[in-house]
Amino acid sequence: MPAVKRHSYDVIIVGAGGAGMRAALESSARVRTAVLTKLYPTRSHTGAAQGGMCAALANVEEDNWEWHTFDTVKGGDYLVDQDAAEVMCKEAIDAVLDLEKMGLPFNRTPEGRIDQRRFGGHTRNHGEAAVRRSCFAADRTGHMILQTLYQNCVKQGVEFFNEFYVLDLVLSEGRAAGAVAYELASGDIHVFEAKAVVLATGGFGKVFKTTSNAHTLTGDGMGIVWRKGLPLEDMEFFQFHPTGLAGLGILLSEAARGEGGILRNAVGERFMERYAPTIKDLAPRDIVARSMANEVREGRGAGPNKDYVLLDLTHLPREQIDAKLPDITEFARTYLGVEPYTEPVPVYPTAHYAMGGVPTNIRAEVLRNNTDVVPGLYAAGEVACVSVHGSNRLGTNSLLDINVFGRRGGIAAAEYAGVATKAPVPPGVESQVVATVQRLLESTGGDRVAEIRSALQNTMDMNAQVYRTEESLKQAEEDILALKARYVNVAVTDKGKRFNSDLLEAIELGFLLDLAEVLVIGARARNESRGGHFREDHPNRDDTNFMRHTMAYRNEDGSITLDYKPVVQTRYQPMERKY
Amino acid sequence: MTAVAERPAETRAEAPIETRPVRVKIRRYVPELNPEPYWQTFEVHALPTDRVLNLLLDIKGYQDGSLTFRRSCAHGVCGSDAMRINGVNRLACKVLVKDMPDEITIEPIKGLPLEKDLVVDMEPFFEAYRSIKPFLITYGQPPTREHIQSQADRERFDDTTKCILCAACTTSCPVYWTDGQYFGPAAIVNAHRFIFDSRDEGTEERLEILNDREGVWRCRTTFNCTEACPRGIEVTQAIAEVKKALLYRRV
Ligand SMILES: Cc1cc2nc3c(=O)[nH]c(=O)nc-3n(C[C@H](O)[C@H](O)[C@H](O)COP(=O)(O)OP(=O)(O)OC[C@H]3O[C@@H](n4cnc5c(N)ncnc54)[C@H](O)[C@@H]3O)c2cc1C
Numbered sequence: 029m030p031a032v033k034r035h036s037y038d039v040i041i042v043g044a045g046g047a048g049m050r051a052a053l054e055s056s057a058r059v060r061t062a063v064l065t066k067l068y069p070t071r072s073h074t075g076a077a078q079g080g081m082c083a084a085l086a087n088v089e090e091d092n093w094e095w096h097t098f099d100t101v102k103g104g105d106y107l108v109d110q111d112a113a114e115v116m117c118k119e120a121i122d123a124v125l126d127l128e129k130m131g132l133p134f135n136r137t138p139e140g141r142i143d144q145r146r147f148g149g150h151t152r153n154h155g156e157a158a159v160r161r162s163c164f165a166a167d168r169t170g171h172m173i174l175q176t177l178y179q180n181c182v183k184q185g186v187e188f189f190n191e192f193y194v195l196d197l198v199l200s201e202g203r204a205a206g207a208v209a210y211e212l213a214s215g216d217i218h219v220f221e222a223k224a225v226v227l228a229t230g231g232f233g234k235v236f237k238t239t240s241n242a243h244t245l246t247g248d249g250m251g252i253v254w255r256k257g258l259p260l261e262d263m264e265f266f267q268f269h270p271t272g273l274a275g276l277g278i279l280l281s282e283a284a285r286g287e288g289g290i291l292r293n294a295v296g297e298r299f300m301e302r303y304a305p306t307i308k309d310l311a312p313r314d315i316v317a318r319s320m321a322n323e324v325r326e327g328r329g330a331g332p333n334k335d336y337v338l339l340d341l342t343h344l345p346r347e348q349i350d351a352k353l354p355d356i357t358e359f360a361r362t363y364l365g366v367e368p369y370t371e372p373v374p375v376y377p378t379a380h381y382a383m384g385g386v387p388t389n390i391r392a393e394v395l396r397n398n399t400d401v402v403p404g405l406y407a408a409g410e411v412a413c414v415s416v417h418g419s420n421r422l423g424t425n426s427l428l429d430i431n432v433f434g435r436r437g438g439i440a441a442a443e444y445a446g447v448a449t450k451a452p453v454p455p456g457v458e459s460q461v462v463a464t465v466q467r468l469l470e471s472t473g474g475d476r477v478a479e480i481r482s483a484l485q486n487t488m489d490m491n492a493q494v495y496r497t498e499e500s501l502k503q504a505e506e507d508i509l510a511l512k513a514r515y516v517n518v519a520v521t522d523k524g525k526r527f528n529s530d531l532l533e534a535i536e537l538g539f540l541l542d543l544a545e546v547l548v549i550g551a552r553a554r555n556e557s558r559g560g561h562f563r564e565d566h567p568n569r570d571d572t573n574f575m576r577h578t579m580a581y582r583n584e585d586g587s588i589t590l591d592y593k594p595v596v597q598t599r600y601q602p603m604e605r606k607y
Numbered sequence: 608m609t610a611v612a613e614r615p616a617e618t619r620a621e622a623p624i625e626t627r628p629v630r631v632k633i634r635r636y637v638p639e640l641n642p643e644p645y646w647q648t649f650e651v652h653a654l655p656t657d658r659v660l661n662l663l664l665d666i667k668g669y670q671d672g673s674l675t676f677r678r679s680c681a682h683g684v685c686g687s688d689a690m691r692i693n694g695v696n697r698l699a700c701k702v703l704v705k706d707m708p709d710e711i712t713i714e715p716i717k718g719l720p721l722e723k724d725l726v727v728d729m730e731p732f733f734e735a736y737r738s739i740k741p742f743l744i745t746y747g748q749p750p751t752r753e754h755i756q757s758q759a760d761r762e763r764f765d766d767t768t769k770c771i772l773c774a775a776c777t778t779s780c781p782v783y784w785t786d787g788q789y790f791g792p793a794a795i796v797n798a799h800r801f802i803f804d805s806r807d808e809g810t811e812e813r814l815e816i817l818n819d820r821e822g823v824w825r826c827r828t829t830f831n832c833t834e835a836c837p838r839g840i841e842v843t844q845a846i847a848e849v850k851k852a853l854l855y856r857r858v
Pocket residue numbers: 042043044045046047048064065066067068069072073074075076077078079080081169170192193194195228229230231240241242245248249279380381408409410411423424425426427428430
């Protein structure tokens with residue numbers, strides 16, 4: 029039996045990416061706070077973000093937060109909760125200025141102010157023209173955000189528990205009361221009692237095979253909440269970015285096509301001319317991603333397995349590639365060994381961002397149903413669904429989301445902990461985690477984690493990616509159920525206590541299986557196409573029946589019930605989404 | 608000991624792409640079972656696009672689940688998987704197998720306490736980092752909006768902002784191997800990032816720390832660090848600039 033250790037704090041924050049550390053800076057300045065993270069903070073995937081973070085600073089041209097709000101709502105295909113989008117876009121300005129004061133090395137204008145550049149979907153005056161709104165630090169904005177927040181946590185003496193995997197949440201009398209964690213180094217179980225808990229565990233891109241997400245993005249926070257019988261919102265909405273490196277999913281920035289790059293199929297045809305005759309390769313993300321998938325499906329894919337298309341930059345001058353697309357050349361060379369000067373780069377849509385997640389309100393409080401909160405429980409960042417992204421996130425709005433709602437969550441949790449009494453923690457709260465660990469360590473099953481995981485990722489790529497139909501989703505659902513049955517006998521070869529990553533991969537796979545099922549069931553029920561969710565059998569948006577959020581609940585017997593939640597509309601009426 | 612990879616049909620064995628058999632020799636250490644480190648060799652069929660990390664994932668997934676190493680982003684931005692690959696510190700996710708010989712030797716990075724297989728205790732590394740005050744130090748009223756910084760001033764410390772704290776540099780440094788008290792190149796790189804930031808007012812206190820016995824003067828300019836850095840940071844040059852700043856007490 030593993031050793032069990034106990035700790036007590038006012039607030040615990042689960043996750044040390046952008047959202048978690050932004051929350052920690054607020055909370056630890058007010059009350060006793062601990063941050064629990066399965067990775068060293070600077071390893072979090074926020075560091076992979078390149079493009080930028082939007083805020084209507086108007087440093088380089090006229091702009092205001094109301095235009096930003098409109099773009100966000102329209103970009104999300106009107107499924108955005110407009111009160112939340114207003115909060116985010118209003119607070120964006122201070123969010124960027126705060127980061128600068130913390131030391132973030134933003135690129136500068138000739139006058140020495142924070143520089144801004146254009147980004148997809150961000151416009152002046154409700155769609156008139158592109159606006160320069162994205163604040164950036166070269167092409168490593170996420171890296172700089174993550175470093176800057178960690179540096180400030182060091183400055184402030186924030187207490188971290190690194191490589192602690194939170195595996196369960198403690199709820200008592202309907203309130204948050206702490207969390208149960210597994211310490212990677214020792215295999216010990218730790219019970220953290222707390223008045224408030226902030227979840228900031230990021231996304232779950234690893235349900236897909238082709239993804240820009242890290243190996244560690246397994247949706248633990250969502251999975252834990254789900255198993256507590258709390259709802260998940262809009263899980264069917266996942267963003268697929270058109271240009272991931274084929275087979276790897278590593279992201280290639282949209283700038284490649286902005287600079288004149290062309291997508292071609294196996295016979296060299298510029299196929300986007302057929303799908304979007306006017307703007308061709310620069311059509312919106314979802315359209316390009318679907319067109320690429322269709323080429324492959326109809327047998328015009330390139331490569332030995334005919335399973336990707338080609339991003340052709342060979343007609344561009346080398347100087348232009350070097351000056352404007354250094355990232356793409358570096359990634360293509362390193363990872364595919366392809367020389368973009370002379371060879372086209374294999375690309376395919378890559379699963380990128382979870383719009384759905386743990387439902388919250390604008391104070392980052394977690395909802396137990398459409399209206400009531402779980403006192404003491406908060407969520408922020410990609411794990412949460414507040415919902416500022418609706419059915420399709422605009423580029424740069426996630427780095428913004430994690431800063432605005434991370435900050436809000438940290439403040440709200442600390443303020444709550446300042447006045448609330450501690451909920452009693454019943455004895456044996458760790459028993460579930462101890463039992464799971466014990467069962468997996470003793471398992472004699474023959475099914476490898478890697479086999480089940482790769483089968484899951486294959487069926488998700490095949491059946492629940494950019495194109496979905498009733499039939500494909502039904503297939504995915506059947507596959508997932510069969511894999512869940514196999515998972516009962518999953519094998520863990522490492523029986524040790526120290527650094528048992530074999531055990532943790534098995535646990536993470538359990539979360540992935542649960543979340544894939546919620547995604548697929550939500551997608552099957554949504555008989556329309558909106559934003560990132562495209563149903564070939566229902567290709568149009570249906571505002572009469574589906575202008576509403578999906579709320580999925582897990583029943584005692586493991587089955588799933590779907591309910592719906594109205595969209596908050598303040599000032600914008602749904603219109604057809606045209607650019 | 609040699610085991611032959613069993614690959615799921617759809618991923619490798621039946622793939623129409625040519626795979627290449629590669630022998631991966633790993634220095635293993637599992638203190639719960641064996642007090643001494645030992646070598647184990649695995650055979651893996653590598654795809655043309657594989658990186659060394661893929662081989663490790665493949666071994667863990669299909670041959671020996673107990674093989675232990677850290678990884679996350681898989682594309683060179685998180686700093687999790689620095690290891691010694693054929694004697695040189697690299698990120699496993701950035702080394703293409705097709706550029707490697709048929710036998711690849713993998714060991715943990717040197718100079719940090721070994722925990723298990725390729726996993727080392729990173730705490731001493733982060734402690735050195737934290738000790739140089741890696742954060743913007745300012746006094747007086749903060750500006751109402753942003754600090755003003757010229758493009759040239761911003762450029763001055765651009766190179767050292769790229770650091771992902773992977774420890775490849777520090778653990779390739781012969782001085783660090785023999786004297787674990789030395790801050791090591793990564794800490795100095797991160798000091799450089801603030802010393803040469805025009806907004807920072809903590810230069811004096813930071814230089815004082817670096818002037819310490821275990822500080823910047825221990826560097827013997829062997830360039831191992833610069834060669835090891837997966838982000839292409841001019842580590843040795845950054846250290847030289849910090850030394851100069853110390854000598855002349857200005858930046
Ligand atoms: C390649 C790429 C490029 C992107 N570019 C942009 C961009 O330009 N602009 C933009 O706005 N957005 C971008 N995004 C999206 C954005 O980067 C992410 O959505 C955002 O950074 C998520 O931040 P987070 O804090 O919610 O989660 P993460 O940064 O993923 O952090 C999750 C944290 O949770 C911890 N954790 C997870 N599970 C557990 C557990 N069980 N126990 C304890 N700790 C746990 C992890 O250790 C980690 O610290 C990009 C995403 C990718 C993948």
